[in-house]
Amino acid sequence: MKIRVTVLSENSVFSNLGAIAEHGWSVFLETKHGNFLFDTGQGKALLNNANVFRKDLSSIQGIILSHHHIDHTGGLLDAVKITATKPVDVYAHPGLFNEGYLARSGYKYIGVPFCRAALESAGAKFKFNTEFTEIIPGLYLTGEIPRVTPYEQGDDDMLLKTANGFVKDKVWDDQSIVIKTAQGLLVILGCAHAGIINILTYAQQKTGENRIYAVIGGTHLWSVSREQKEKSLEALTDMGIGRLGVSHCTGFEMSMRLAQLFGEKFFNCNVGTVIEV
Numbered sequence: 695m696k697i698r699v700t701v702l703s704e705n706s707v708f709s710n711l712g713a714i715a716e717h718g719w720s721v722f723l724e725t726k727h728g729n730f731l732f733d734t735g736q737g738k739a740l741l742n743n744a745n746v747f748r749k750d751l752s753s754i755q756g757i758i759l760s761h762h763h764i765d766h767t768g769g770l771l772d773a774v775k776i777t778a779t780k781p782v783d784v785y786a787h788p789g790l791f792n793e794g795y796l797a798r799s800g801y802k803y804i805g806v807p808f809c810r811a812a813l814e815s816a817g818a819k820f821k822f823n824t825e826f827t828e829i830i831p832g833l834y835l836t837g838e839i840p841r842v843t844p845y846e847q848g849d850d851d852m853l854l855k856t857a858n859g860f861v862k863d864k865v866w867d868d869q870s871i872v873i874k875t876a877q878g879l880l881v882i883l884g885c886a887h888a889g890i891i892n893i894l895t896y897a898q899q900k901t902g903e904n905r906i907y908a909v910i911g912g913t914h915l916w917s918v919s920r921e922q923k924e925k926s927l928e929a930l931t932d933m934g935i936g937r938l939g940v941s942h943c944t945g946f947e948m949s950m951r952l953a954q955l956f957g958e959k960f961f962n963c964n965v966g967t968v969i970e971v
Contacts, residue, residue: 695832698724699969702743703735707965712746718765719942727830728755734769751776756783760884761867767806774816781817787867788822797851826900834872839888845925846889872897875971878905886914891929908937916945939963
């Protein structure tokens with residue numbers, strides 16, 4: 695499938711006058727089956743940057759969400775409202791409205807900043823999934839990722855508020871987009887809370903395609919254990935990835951190390967980055 699991907703929200707921006715950066719992630723997808731929005735950032739950059747890059751948010755056929763954190767869902771209400779002339783499908787895991795907190799910031803709430811009723815009143819039509827799901831021909835949402843690797847354990851200070859108190863949030867709602875192209879798989883990560891190796895291996899298994907043309911998005915390697923960092927780097931170099939564009943939750947140290955490992959295959963996937971396959 696042919697596709698054009700434009701990054702609308704990310705932590706940094708270079709040489710794109712008028713565009714702004716934020717701690718968040720959002721990409722605009724253009725396909726022959728219609729346009730889609732994957733994540734919505736914090737909500738401070740989405741509308742501005744869509745205007746700067748001339749991406750018509752009212753044209754989207756659906757909004758796809760990687761998980762419940764505010765830096766991926768903060769612009770959701772704006773995105774839904776801008777399609778107010780028609781209801782818009784919102785693809786997400788049923789755990790989207792989990793009450794997530796970050797302990798390192800004094801138990802700061804980091805979940806979706808809007809209630810489901812408000813979003814539905816604005817025109818959102820939620821389509822929840824837990825399984826590997828085809829959204830349009832050749833474009834898939836992973837559903838829950840099997841946690842297979844022993845070293846991809848994620849963060850210890852991300853918590854869920856439950857009736858029995860706070861528990862570690864394993865972010866089971868973490869999903870990625872997998873696109874089959876003539877050159878291999880294009881994998882668009884949200885935050886890779888499930889572990890980047892788990893995600894890529896699962897994408898290969900479910901599609902039957904071992905070639906990975908490109909991986910872009912948040913790798914979530916900056917705040918995890920040293921063991922997870924080292925073993926993830928080792929595994930990534932053995933996967934034959936054609937291009938690696940890191941973003942958002944990768945961190946400077948890990949970005950530099952990935953740049954050294956991947957050489958010309960590496961790029962920073964910042965606001966305004968365009969990938970065409």
